[in-house]
Amino acid sequence: MNDHSSVGDPMKVFTAILAAVSLVASAQAQERKTAAQKVAPAIVQEITPALAAFTDEILFGDVWRRPELAPRDRSMVTIAALIAGGHTAQMTGHFNRGLDNGVKPDEITATITHLAFYAGWPRAISAVDAAKDVFAKRGIELDQLAAESSEVLSLDEAGEAQRAVAVDDQVGAIAPALARYTNSVLFGDLWRRADLTPRDRSLVTISALIAAGQSEQLPFHLNRGMDNGLTQIQLSEVITHIAFYAGWPRAMSALPVAKSVFAARTK
Amino acid sequence: MNDHSSVGDPMKVFTAILAAVSLVASAQAQERKTAAQKVAPAIVQEITPALAAFTDEILFGDVWRRPELAPRDRSMVTIAALIAGGHTAQMTGHFNRGLDNGVKPDEITATITHLAFYAGWPRAISAVDAAKDVFAKRGIELDQLAAESSEVLSLDEAGEAQRAVAVDDQVGAIAPALARYTNSVLFGDLWRRADLTPRDRSLVTISALIAAGQSEQLPFHLNRGMDNGLTQIQLSEVITHIAFYAGWPRAMSALPVAKSVFAARTK
Amino acid sequence: MNDHSSVGDPMKVFTAILAAVSLVASAQAQERKTAAQKVAPAIVQEITPALAAFTDEILFGDVWRRPELAPRDRSMVTIAALIAGGHTAQMTGHFNRGLDNGVKPDEITATITHLAFYAGWPRAISAVDAAKDVFAKRGIELDQLAAESSEVLSLDEAGEAQRAVAVDDQVGAIAPALARYTNSVLFGDLWRRADLTPRDRSLVTISALIAAGQSEQLPFHLNRGMDNGLTQIQLSEVITHIAFYAGWPRAMSALPVAKSVFAARTK
Numbered sequence: 001m002n003d004h005s006s007v008g009d010p011m012k013v014f015t016a017i018l019a020a021v022s023l024v025a026s027a028q029a030q031e032r033k034t035a036a037q038k039v040a041p042a043i044v045q046e047i048t049p050a051l052a053a054f055t056d057e058i059l060f061g062d063v064w065r066r067p068e069l070a071p072r073d074r075s076m077v078t079i080a081a082l083i084a085g086g087h088t089a090q091m092t093g094h095f096n097r098g099l100d101n102g103v104k105p106d107e108i109t110a111t112i113t114h115l116a117f118y119a120g121w122p123r124a125i126s127a128v129d130a131a132k133d134v135f136a137k138r139g140i141e142l143d144q145l146a147a148e149s150s151e152v153l154s155l156d157e158a159g160e161a162q163r164a165v166a167v168d169d170q171v172g173a174i175a176p177a178l179a180r181y182t183n184s185v186l187f188g189d190l191w192r193r194a195d196l197t198p199r200d201r202s203l204v205t206i207s208a209l210i211a212a213g214q215s216e217q218l219p220f221h222l223n224r225g226m227d228n229g230l231t232q233i234q235l236s237e238v239i240t241h242i243a244f245y246a247g248w249p250r251a252m253s254a255l256p257v258a259k260s261v262f263a264a265r266t267k
Numbered sequence: 268m269n270d271h272s273s274v275g276d277p278m279k280v281f282t283a284i285l286a287a288v289s290l291v292a293s294a295q296a297q298e299r300k301t302a303a304q305k306v307a308p309a310i311v312q313e314i315t316p317a318l319a320a321f322t323d324e325i326l327f328g329d330v331w332r333r334p335e336l337a338p339r340d341r342s343m344v345t346i347a348a349l350i351a352g353g354h355t356a357q358m359t360g361h362f363n364r365g366l367d368n369g370v371k372p373d374e375i376t377a378t379i380t381h382l383a384f385y386a387g388w389p390r391a392i393s394a395v396d397a398a399k400d401v402f403a404k405r406g407i408e409l410d411q412l413a414a415e416s417s418e419v420l421s422l423d424e425a426g427e428a429q430r431a432v433a434v435d436d437q438v439g440a441i442a443p444a445l446a447r448y449t450n451s452v453l454f455g456d457l458w459r460r461a462d463l464t465p466r467d468r469s470l471v472t473i474s475a476l477i478a479a480g481q482s483e484q485l486p487f488h489l490n491r492g493m494d495n496g497l498t499q500i501q502l503s504e505v506i507t508h509i510a511f512y513a514g515w516p517r518a519m520s521a522l523p524v525a526k527s528v529f530a531a532r533t534k
Numbered sequence: 535m536n537d538h539s540s541v542g543d544p545m546k547v548f549t550a551i552l553a554a555v556s557l558v559a560s561a562q563a564q565e566r567k568t569a570a571q572k573v574a575p576a577i578v579q580e581i582t583p584a585l586a587a588f589t590d591e592i593l594f595g596d597v598w599r600r601p602e603l604a605p606r607d608r609s610m611v612t613i614a615a616l617i618a619g620g621h622t623a624q625m626t627g628h629f630n631r632g633l634d635n636g637v638k639p640d641e642i643t644a645t646i647t648h649l650a651f652y653a654g655w656p657r658a659i660s661a662v663d664a665a666k667d668v669f670a671k672r673g674i675e676l677d678q679l680a681a682e683s684s685e686v687l688s689l690d691e692a693g694e695a696q697r698a699v700a701v702d703d704q705v706g707a708i709a710p711a712l713a714r715y716t717n718s719v720l721f722g723d724l725w726r727r728a729d730l731t732p733r734d735r736s737l738v739t740i741s742a743l744i745a746a747g748q749s750e751q752l753p754f755h756l757n758r759g760m761d762n763g764l765t766q767i768q769l770s771e772v773i774t775h776i777a778f779y780a781g782w783p784r785a786m787s788a789l790p791v792a793k794s795v796f797a798a799r800t801k
Contacts, residue, residue: 044392047399049415050460051380051391058452059388066444086353086620087389089396113585120745120781121593122621124585125578129623132581148583171786174793177600178774178785185592186782193584211387213481214747214783240445247387248453249481251445252438259441314662314669316682317727318647325719326655333711353620354656356663478654480748507712514654515720516748518712519705526708 037061059244069237072102076200077238079103079111080207081245083127084119091130096138105135106146110195111204113146117186118208151194156227160187198228206230207238210254211246218254222261232262304328326511336504339369343467344505346370346378347474348512350394351386358397363405372402373413377462378471380413384453385475418461423494427454466496473497474505477521478513485521489528499529571595593778603771606636610734611772613637613645614741615779617661618653625664630672639669640680644729645738647680651720652742685728690761694721732762740764741772744788745780752788756795766796 038045039060040052064074075098082090095108108131116124135145164183172179191201202225209217222235235258243251305312306327307319331341342365349357362375375398383391402412431450439446458468469492476484489502502525510518572579573594574586598608609632616624629642642665650658669679698717706713725735736759743751756769769792777785 041392043399044395046409047395047402047412048376048380048391050377050413050417050462051383051395053415054380054383054452054457055388058448063444063448068444081387082389085387085389087393089393090389109582110584113582113588115781116585116588116778118781118783120615120619120779120784121589122616122619122624122779123781124582125575126621126623128578128581128585132577135581142580145581146584148587150584171789174789174796175770175774175785177597177602177771178777178789181592181597181774181777182782185588190588195584208781209783212747212781212783213479214787216787217783236442237444240442240448243445243448244383245387245389247382247385247390247475247479248449249385249476249479249484250387251442253481253483255438255441255445262441308659310666311659311662313676314666314679315643315647315658317644317680317684317729318650318658318662320682321647321650321719321724322655325715330711330715335711348654349656352654352656354660356660357656480746503709504711507709507715510712510715511650512654512656514649514652514657514742514746515716516652516743516746516751517654518709520748520750522705522708522712529708 063241063244066237066240068233069241072098073203073234074241075101075103076107076111076203077207077241078245079108080115080204081211081242083112083115083123084208084211085246086123086126088126088130091127092134095131095134099134099138105140105144106195107200110146110193111200114190114196114201114204115208117190118205119212146193146195153192153194153198155192155198159227163187199225199230202228202230203238206235207242210239210242210250213246213250213253215253215257218257219261222258223265226261226265330508330511333504333507335500336508339365340470340501341508342368342370343374343378343470344474344508345512346375347382347471348478348509350379350382350390351475351478352513353390353393355393355397358394359401362398362401366401366405372407372411373462374467377413377460378467381457381463381468381471382475384457385472386479413460413462420459420461420465422459422465426494430454464495466492469495469497470505473502474509477506477509477517480513480517480520482520482524485524486528489525490532493528493532597775597778600771602767603775606632607737607768608775609635609637610641610645610737611741611775612779613642614649614738615745615776617646617649617657618742618745619780620657620660622660622664625661626668629665629668633668633672639674639678640729641734644680644727645734648724648730648735648738649742651724652739653746680727680729687726687728687732689726689732693761697721733759733764736762736764737772740769741776744773744776744784747780747784747787749787749791752791753795756792757799760795760799 037060038056040055044055045052064071069077075094078094079098082094098108099105112124112127112131164187167179167182171182191198202221206218206221206225209215209221225235226232239251239254239258304327305323307322311322312319331338336344342361345361346365349361365375366372379391379394379398382394431454434446434449438449458465469488473485473488473492476482476488492502493499506518506521506525571594572590574589578589579586598605603611609628612628613632616628632642633639646658646661646665649661698721701713701716705716725732736755740752740755740759743749743755759769760766773785773788773792776788
């Protein structure tokens with residue numbers, strides 16, 4: 001958060017508002033405590049009980065239960081944030097949780113492959129190791145995983161052609177090979193693979209961008225995501241969810257970008 | 268560093284200055300070498316002796332000894348930078364060094380919990396593992412760690428009310444749940460916990476932001492930090508210290524932000 | 535990529551272009567498949583065969599073979615990106631590949647030491663561990679590694695003097711110790727060490743900056759790199775190569791910076 005200091009002089013009305021907010025928050029906290037189940041690992045409960053309480057009462061007792069984004073989608077968002085951040089230690093838990101929440105094995109492997117392009121090869125290769133162990137323990141067979149070949153989706157061809165021309169124009173002048181890979185491999189091949197829906201590709205791309213603080217690419221992908229069926233409410237919830245998995249500052253930096261994209265689309 | 272090429276034509280006076288600087292630097296280096304103790308691990312001395320020399324003579328022989336920031340505070344800054352960067356391999360060493368420098372066990376656990384919000388849950392959970400082993404080896408009992416509940420600090424209530432209204436205004440319109448978590452959990456609960464002073468919460472928040480390159484949130488937190496008692500000299504030293512723990516570019520990007528915050532406060 | 539939506543209305547001509555692009559891409563893909571050797575680890579082929587195919591056919595079958603950047607330089611770029619990103623799991627493979635491609639052992643250790651300053655001490659220290667094992671297995675003796683002392687290169691002294699004055703001016707006012715370390719240690723000592731050529735120091739610095747998304751320092755270092763002998767074609771290829779090792783968004787964010795530096799130098 002920045003520039004909060006720009007708000008005018010404090011007044012008594014604020015103190016009253018704060019008191020009210022605190023009262024509501026306190027009632028909510030009590031309610032959460034009742035509802036909370038122990039999700040935090042035993043070691044977190046032992047060493048950092050306050051963090052365990054936030055984990056159980058807020059993150060899993062409240063955030064994950066919010067209906068604005070389905071648990072399956074929250075798992076996709078979380079998995080994307082973990083891969084983008086290189087959080088291998090947390091992948092086992094969240095790959096399992098994702099499978100429990102309805103993410104299919106081949107959606108996990110397709111997400112890893114997709115994010116090789118958006119978070120880099122090393123992040124993806126490290127995720128493969130974690131996925132392998134999870135699949136093995138659950139008895140998931142290789143034929144349930146995304147295959148090398150995939151049906152080729154036909155996207156919005158006019159829009160794609162436009163995009164390809166823009167890439168050639170903007171990228172090609174400086175780095176022609178990168179423009180070629182972008183058009184023929186990234187968008188011409190990867191985004192057309194059927195092992196992940198375009199909507200889910202947008203979901204994990206946006207999540208990875210927010211988690212890694214790459215706001216410059218967000219406007220294009222928020223728009224593409226909404227074209228692919230993600231709603232404003234879902235995207236706001238993605239930002240909120242990622243605040244917990246990549247830290248508040250990443251979410252706060254994504255907010256104004258989302259705000260301006262949303263505003264431009266409702267004109 | 269950028270735009271250094273914008274300075275005018277070279278002149279002989281510069282060469283003279285440089286010669287003088289080199290002379291002083293060389294004398295300083297000799298002095299450092301005498302004072303330096305071996306801090307770099309044996310393997311670093313063996314494989315990268317130049318890095319070991321920089322570690323012993325500059326980082327520990329000079330930076331850590333500068334009186335502008337106490338060793339205890341340098342440990343807090345370093346620990347925050349390590350957590351923010353996910354440098355688990357270095358945590359054991361620096362948790363131990365921190366404890367030796369007067370950081371209390373419950374300040375380490377409170378810092379981990381605090382940074383869950385600023386660097387994301389996965390970073391915090393990974394730090395818990397490293398802390399557990401350090402505590403166990405030193406015979407630190409669980410009752411010395413930050414408890415789940417904490418005394419509730421009363422902060423500058425008028426300022427907090429303003430901040431809460433600004434959050435509702437700026438965040439609430441796009442992501443109402445995130446605004447609620449920000450006001451009722453992050454600032455309404457975490458920042459009011461007594462297991463870390465507001466000054467130390469600012470210190471570790473600012474350190475994490477600089478280390479992760481999140482300049483957008485820096486103006487708010489530099490101001491909050493100075494309101495909480497951190498001085499301009501201490502904050503400049505935090506930036507200098509973090510140059511070594513997160514790399515020069517992070518420090519260089521934080522400098523102009525600090526400069527403009529400092530300037531605005533001295534008006 | 536951003537702002538691609540700003541291009542005008544779609545037209546039939548685009549669809550025709552796309553069809554042509556797809557045809558060419560498909561022919562290229564077939565050609566690549568024939569040429570490709572299995573580089574992806576067995577586990578990647580098993581769990582994520584599509585990622586393995588992209589690895590074998592595109593990354594190693596095409597990118598690494600492009601003559602615009604020598605394999606030895608690609609290894610330097612990759613090693614720098616891995617160190618900057620903290621990808622320790624991939625270092626063993628790429629340290630070995632680098633040595634096979636002609637990178638000398640002391641260039642690896644000098645790169646690690648150099649990047650301590652640009653990516654932070656923890657990243658460098660973690661890389662030392664990976665390097666040690668690789669050197670041991672290959673029977674590389676310690677006397678082949680960069681020594682503590684090094685011959686001192688004389689750089690462009692007038693330019694250096696200018697740079698030093700600019701640092702004193704811009705950094706010194708806020709953080710005098712950081713200005714001193716920058717002039718006497720970073721540029722006065724590290725950059726003058728002879729165990730890495732200035733051209734290679736620029737190459738790994740630029741690679742680390744792009745991989746970590748630190749565009750603010752890029753203009754200075756792209757210019758310095760070109761002064762040190764790197765060409766525009768090589769730098770464009772560095773960006774392209776890093777798209778695969780740090781993700782597309784990092785490359786896309788570096789492109790406009792490179793574009794404006796290139797443009798300013800050709801005036």
